[in-house]
Amino acid sequence: MKPMFSPAEIRKDFPIFSKVMRGDNRLVYLDSGATSQKPFQVLDAERKFYETSNAAVHRGAHLLAEEASIAYEGARQVLAYFLNAELDEVIFTKSATESINALAYSFGNSDANSRFSLKPGDRIVVSELEHHANLIPWQQLAKRTGAELAWFSIGSDGRLDQSEIDSLINEKTKIVAITHQSNVLGTIVPLEKIVKHAHSVGAVVVLDACQSAPHFAIDVKTLGVDFLAFSGHKALGPTGIGILWGRSEYLNQMEPFLTGGSMIETATMTEAKWAQSPKRFEAGVPNMAQAIGFAAAINYLNNLGMENVAKHEKDLTAYALDKFKDLDKVKLIGPKDNVDRGSVISFTIEGIHPHDVGQVLDQYGVAVRTGHHCAWPLMRKLGLGGTTRASFYVYNDEADVDVLIHSILKAQKYFKV
Amino acid sequence: MKPMFSPAEIRKDFPIFSKVMRGDNRLVYLDSGATSQKPFQVLDAERKFYETSNAAVHRGAHLLAEEASIAYEGARQVLAYFLNAELDEVIFTKSATESINALAYSFGNSDANSRFSLKPGDRIVVSELEHHANLIPWQQLAKRTGAELAWFSIGSDGRLDQSEIDSLINEKTKIVAITHQSNVLGTIVPLEKIVKHAHSVGAVVVLDACQSAPHFAIDVKTLGVDFLAFSGHKALGPTGIGILWGRSEYLNQMEPFLTGGSMIETATMTEAKWAQSPKRFEAGVPNMAQAIGFAAAINYLNNLGMENVAKHEKDLTAYALDKFKDLDKVKLIGPKDNVDRGSVISFTIEGIHPHDVGQVLDQYGVAVRTGHHCAWPLMRKLGLGGTTRASFYVYNDEADVDVLIHSILKAQKYFKV
Amino acid sequence: MELDSLYQEVILDHYKHPLNKELKSQFTAQVHHVNPSCGDEITLNVTIENQIVTSVSWDGVGCSISQASTSIASDLMIGKNLDQALVIVESFSDLMSSKGTKTGDEEILEDGVALAGVSKFPARIKCALLGWMAFKDAAIQSSKN
């Protein structure tokens, strides 16, 4: 194992931490669950591509096109290695949102006799934990195909209730789409039983890894899921890039989503034959610079070591959970113990609306997210209008948690609650 | 009108032109039709966003989120102004390919009683000039809905044949999707008659402006089309960003394409109501840095003046067309006069395959595109396996054309033809 | 502290003791508005008779800004004639988009000027406008009914 890193050292790689925030405060960035900050290594990698090798990939015989293709396919290799996946299984999209929609449309585009097609009577299973990005595409696919949407509920502790798994995932079930880690509560969903169950009825499992892949090591072969999505921008990478991973035996049988240039084998005015994966799913001139920046981000994480990243966040979460215990009239939403939970802490403060909490925290340089976190059904289930959410990453340390706690006390004082 | 710019001065803004190419040659970049190079102003704008304001837009109460939102919406304003469009009509996508697919899926997702729905008997009209990106999405939409695909043919001069317009665009026609300028031949399609005809039968016009918007001034109100798409990377901007423009009265009636976070008004497990445009069509954390880089590119073009850009390219094309006349056994493919034609020159050389032409040119630092240019049906129609294509932009000058001509002669000598 | 320009005493008072925050069962129009980015919701009832706003009542969940602002708006509107009321809404919208450059006309906006500071916090403008937009919508609907 690599030696543990120091967040203070890491922050030196991130230009944004030299910014002066409101009230002349330093930036205490606790909103990595929404998007992470970027080290200069990522910015440099993107810039270098533009400055030395920019050309449309796979399309030209010239030197720039060659170099661009090598750089772009090299980025794919980095991502494949990161996930322990095969090269042709890694598809670059613009975001996890696109990845999940791509899959949903791909299912929807299937011929009636394909194993991926859905019809009335079929079932798609999700959970109450889902971010809208892993709910609405399936909800709409169900609407379009006549399939039924069913879901795992959650308990008051914010854990998935798997007690009904037998009736929930049944022979009608074609797709189980589930989050690996809740972006609101930090709950990590144990997958083993779900995957086994889904496969035993012939369903495929789609994993929303937005909040997991950036934070702990992911091995698609061990997880046993069939598809997986996450975004670069939450993993130190650029905006405008995401990953769709899928088993190649599936991908090569599936209908494409976006059609256009570079994804065809042959085309006439009326017919088109699709290329093999990954090209089949990458129509148009791709987001090349972003793929290369994403790979630089993954290399940065690999250098830290994903075990170290996970341990660092675990320790920091333990520290924060402990500090929260001492706060009065502050309610932690979600798992209170540090088991199967990521470094996301949602809370409410009696008498202060989350939006107002966020505003006071901002005055102290603390950036958090407030509201329903694009998980409105979860909020309703919990009977909440919203929460304040602090989420940690590699550049955060205990001092950041201390500032958070201090600012919460200030907010309570300000609003006299 | 602004004073005319000097390509030599402009090249100083583009770091890639200091690259040393094969054979120790300077870069003669004649592949802007595939993707353009980027000035440092664009790279700086992206970097500055990441270094000072990076946060998820529209989602946080904190300072970074505020600044990110202002920057991102500011970028939208720049694009809206560039197109003479309204703010809520400009949607950021990842590319023109996504923009066109978004539209096609949006039509496909419509309720049966919507004016945007398609059914057997309805017709979609395209042309033989289309890039795969503006052909295959419509071809597949026709397949999925049972609508019929019909098309304008082209004459041997590479011009659109509008003689059959009355029978082609008839009462069954719902969509006319057409390119503004051919990426292969440079042909500019006169739109007035097509738009008038389409509107008279109640059809909407979708314009593929990939090869026009970067090269001459576009005014959506004057053009009268209903939807328009182009990519940032062909307009000096970053990869991973494109525009879908549409009339807001249509956009707000249409079904979304990608669903997920930030595009809903309300959501439950089983139902979702959509936000108004542009949010309705921008699910997920957007490609913020790319939008900002794109706006910087547009500002760069605005500073040059789009009239100047157009004039510069027109003059350069005239110069090149003239030089090509003197070449032996070199055949120009597409319009031979400089009327209604952009700065794209496709040609074949007797006895040398385009791929080999490209290879020899590369040895002299000349980057061109070879092959079918993602317009395979057009190639078949022209009876060609492929062409070599030189395409010009603001950084090219007559010296570049001279190197091209010189290299063509070298290729002929090398292959002894 | 910058924060004080946002959370004036008047606002915190309205937040803790909101006016007209109890839905009346009689109304000529009812609307339900949400702020999708934070999840705040409001239901607002108006009664407009002979072009006079005779009653505004509301209920909902939201932050101090949205609650105080709705309280202020409701109080302002009651008794105004419809045209006047819409002018006041315009004046408030204008203040909100002023990016901190305007202080607001106290003659027209009364307690509403306390919200002037919100215009410097772009993410909060929607909060401040929620009740006003709901009122405007309801008023227009009412005149159509």
Add this chain to the structure above:
Amino acid sequence: MELDSLYQEVILDHYKHPLNKELKSQFTAQVHHVNPSCGDEITLNVTIENQIVTSVSWDGVGCSISQASTSIASDLMIGKNLDQALVIVESFSDLMSSKGTKTGDEEILEDGVALAGVSKFPARIKCALLGWMAFKDAAIQSSKN
């Protein structure tokens, strides 16, 4: 000049005078392959009897590299037994992915070693492999028939 490492004399000869470039009407398998990125196409017929490749013929359009390479491949394969032929294809594939580090075994590849330089031009490797992959595909299909 770098170009000369790509376009060896042998290649240009094969390009101008390709071998076996006329489809035989008799075959045990026929395949059609395309290179989607440049549009090159090839039809290739093989006859394999008693594990011996007795005939290879082809037609198609393509660049000098793809045409010469297919010509060389077809010439090499005729008369070989199937296993041998597939070993040769492997050896050629290996050479193509060598990024210029290998020169190829002339004993096995004969004129094929003239294509070694292609491995330094990533965009051209597919051109060089087109005929070989078509042959491999056809050979496998033929043995299944």
